[in-house]
Amino acid sequence: MSKTKSFLLASVLCFTLLAGTCLQLRAQRQESPVPLAFKQGGRIVFLGGSLFENELEKGYLEFAMTSRWPDLDLTFRNLGWTGDNVFAEARSTFTTPPTPYQQLFQQIRSTNPDHVLIAYGGVESQNGKEGLNRFVEGLEAIIDSVDALGAQTILLSTIPVKLAGSLENTVIQNKNLKLYADAISSIASKRKKRYVDLYSPIAGNTNNLFLDNGIHLNDAGYYYLAQVLEQALGWPPRESKVTVETSNAKATASGPAKIISSQDEKIVFSLQEAILPLPEIASRKSSAKTSVSVQINGLKNGRYTLMENGQQLVTASAADWAKGVVLDHGVSQEQAIRICNDIVKKNKLFFQQYRPMNRTYILGFRAYEQGRHKQGLDDLNSLIAGLEEQIKLHRKPVVKTYELNLSSTSSN
Structure with missing residues (x-):
């Protein structure tokens, strides 16, 4: 390896280590943020570039937010547009007016938002x-435009890249992304305004969070991003810990569990978590911080x-x-996987509605040719509402009954 390549590789490694160290020091200095709370009927909008458009196929960020509030009817709309910047230059259209910039603000206003999560800076950097x-x-x-609507703005930072062409360009690009x-x-x-630092946690994470292009997040990246967002919004980890003691004359349980019956041969208990776990993803199993864990003490080998x-x-063994x-x-x-799937389906329908193919021919100055298809776009509202109703019906954890036979199946 040449001296130049060695230096660049060392720079990348040092940058990553430094970012992780800064994250730890910042966590020590900063107090926990005031938890963000939504109100009944709240409308939340995701606005930005590829970070949010790619979320359309994941649903983790929306799931993380909607499942936190199972008793509230929240509405989410994703206005992410790959390659977009703060001047809406990616939202080009052959229809003038509106200009892309005017179209951006029309889209924001049309959602009637209460909260707008804004994630720009990646392209501009x-x-x-x-x-x-x-x-x-x-x-x-x-x-200013969001303020004028009476909505609250939540600003998200840029995220680093894993690899942007050469190692040298990666160092330069990450320096610029951190600057922004x-x-x-x-x-x-x-x-x-509330601020969510995505850059530091992702830069300090050693897991594989990126697609092969080294720029966009993969499933694991969005799964991790959901946890970062929850923490930044002041919400505690969604873990539920249950402890069952079997060594006593009568079994006891702590956490969100209740003993139904306790006999010599088996224990039966019920459990209902406050919120659902994050849905498991193919690349990794759920951790204790994102799901329910059960500890059972007093079992024989x-x-x-x-x-x-x-x-x-x-x-499992004793x-x-x-x-x-x-x-x-x-x-x-x-339940969590079903909700996430419904979120993805709903967002894809909304994507078709607000970004239809042949927009110029359906909604623009050539609507005289295919304007009749606008009714089809309006008809998607009922399908979107139907999926939102399904999400509403299944977003609250149900009571489950667990049974443990105290006769072991085999020795350790």
Whole structure:
């Protein structure tokens, strides 16, 4: 390896380590943020570039927010547009008017938002320090527009890239992305807006969070991003810990669990979490911080099977039960996955509605040719509402019954 390549590789590694260290120091210095609270009927909008458009196929961010408030009827609309910047230059259209910029504000107003999460800066950062002032002006103009609607703005930072062409370009691009992240933070501080630092957590995470292009997040990246967002909004980890003591004459349970019956041969208890776990993803199992974990103490050596609603759920050794076993599948995970899937379906329908193919021919100056198809776009409202109703019906955890046979199936 040449000296130049060695230096660049070392620079990338040092940058990553430094980012992780800064994250730890910042966490030590900062107090926990005041938790964000939504109101009944709240409308939340995602506005930005590829970070939000790619979320359309994941649903994790929306799931993280809607499942936190199972008793509130929240509405989410995703206005993410890949390649977009604060001047809406990616939202080009052959229809004039509106201009892309006018179209952006029309789209924001049409959602009637209460909260707008804004994630810009990734595209603009390619202009480096020279383009920073123009970016700041553009972002502040969008904030002004959101303020005028009476909505609350939540500013999200840029995210780093894993690889942008060469190692040298990666270092330069991440330096610029951090520069723009800091600028967004300064705007949030000046204008007293809530700020979400995505850059530092992602830069300090050693897991594979990116697609092969090294720029966009993969499933694991969005799964992690959902947790970062929850923490930044002041919400505690969604973990639920259940402890069952079997060594007493009568079994006891702590956490969101209640003993139904306790006999010599088996224990039956019920469980209802406050919120659903994050849906499991193919690339990794759920962790204790995102799901329910059950700890069972006092078991003799052997292996024990926990049943959920009459179905075998998980078998583990007495030693593993004493440590705590994460319930990474079962009824709650099935609920979470179903909701996430409905979120994705709903968002794809809304995408078709607000960004229809042949927009110029349906809604623009050539509507005289295909304007009849506008009714088809309006008809999507009922389908979207139907999916939102399904999300509403299944977003609250249900009561589950668990049974543990105290006769082990085998020795350790």
